[in-house]
Amino acid sequence: MHPIIGYLIAAALFGIGFYGVLVRRNILLILMAVELMLGAINLILVTTDASVKATTGQVFVLFLTVIAAAEIGVGLAIVLRLFREQSTISIDTVDVTTGTMPDLDAEPPRSDT
């Protein structure tokens, strides 16, 4: 097994994800491209593990997977809120300087009143 094959696939995958981040306008598509870049990092770690016969890289892949899941959860919450306030998720038209913050002291809406 030649590790360079895995490394080169990872490099190409990272570049493709980078292209997606640069070119796309829709935030959802940018998040997908970020997932591709994270996949490239995971492939680097796994390939390194295969070439030195260790498990540390795989543990870090699991950590990265959890971080990516957290990132996508918060990212999609931000996207949904952005769409509710501005009716767009195109990064060229969205205005991040205005908007409302969630009112944390407000009573949550009750169903019985």
Place this chain on the structure above:
Amino acid sequence: MSGTDVLLVALGAITLGGALGTVSARAVVRAGLWLVVALAGLAGCFLVLRAEFVAWVQILIYVGGVVVLLLFASMMTRAPVSGGELDRPRGPGVLVALGAIAGLSTLLVQAFGWSKVNQDDKDVGTAERVGDALFRDWVLGFELLSLLLLAALVGAIVLSRAPAAKKDDA
């Protein structure tokens, strides 16, 4: 080229094809489905590299969770999901991406060359070995990540709560 190399090249080609489809699809849902192809191919690469536990986690979390979340979000935002407004001009992006690929490839080829390793340790990536490392050496990181995940989920709930102004209108 051994059989492992051929398999890795083939699965890598599937992965890169799916990735290209993801960044060039003309509709958000199609991009999400191409992302499934890319991530499944990546899981296949992990299997060939004998990281079987990580490969199944990849299928479960990414293909089963992340892509479904992205597709749901594309439904809930009802934003323009197709057409020419999806992309910026491509020229600069292609240049920067090709530069990144060339730079990274040069770096990696210089570092590793055509070195060869033999995969005689067959169960290096089983759940037993990975779990052993995870809960023996990296248990602090594991606990910290559980806190991070909790904080992220609470943050997501707070962010997606309806604005307070809506309550006054009602």
